[in-house]
Amino acid sequence: MGNRNSGFTLLELLIGISIFAVIIVSVYTSLFLGIKVWKCEETRDNSLQEALSSFEQVSVKLQSAFISSDNERIKFVAGPESIDFFSVNTDGDLENVVFYTEINDGSPGLSLLQSITKYTELDDEEEPKIVATVNTKINSFRYSYFNRTDGQWYQDWPDQKKLPHQVKLAADFIDSSANDGLLRLVKYVYIPTGHTLQYSAIE
DSSP: OOOOOOSOOHHHHHHHHHHHHHHHHHHHHHHHHHHHHHHHHHHHHHHHHHHHHHHHHHHHHHHTBOOOTTOTTOOOEEOSSEEEEEEEOTTSOEEEEEEEEEEOTTSTTOEEEEEEEEETTSOGGGOOEEEEEEEEEEEEEEEEEEETTTTEEESSOSOTTSOOSEEEEEEEEEOTTSTTSEEEEEEEEEOOTHHHHHTTTOO
């Protein structure tokens, strides 16, 4: 009998190629899924960071809010979709702050969380103001206000010459990684009532 030729038969070669192809497909699928999950988590992390940053900007201003019983201009005007109040910034300066949402013309169904800051040391007609966009990926941003005296929550704050004891921020942020496309967050901001007395003499 002659010696069997060394090497692979056609059948063995086809089997080897098939096994190799299965391994390559498995590795590619695992890698693809891994990258997809990583991108999804990165998107969610970015959305969450932007959302928390928006909450923080509103919260910092609210925590420095105050009312002056001696100055009619200084009041707390607040509804379910906008809030207009006075605050003290980090430099100790008095400023009028407004937070509100408006429709984003460039993206249907998307709103912008905006802020207006007016510095009050000048006359009304000449007050410089800064308009800034806080977040461009808002579906809704709503406020409600707690009065500790009667234990009630209000959508529209009833007394513009008094501060609420707490403000609830409830927002739906656009998040493509979420199942319904929204990241829903709620934050409660406590307002120190000491500001009412501390700045009562400001003119």
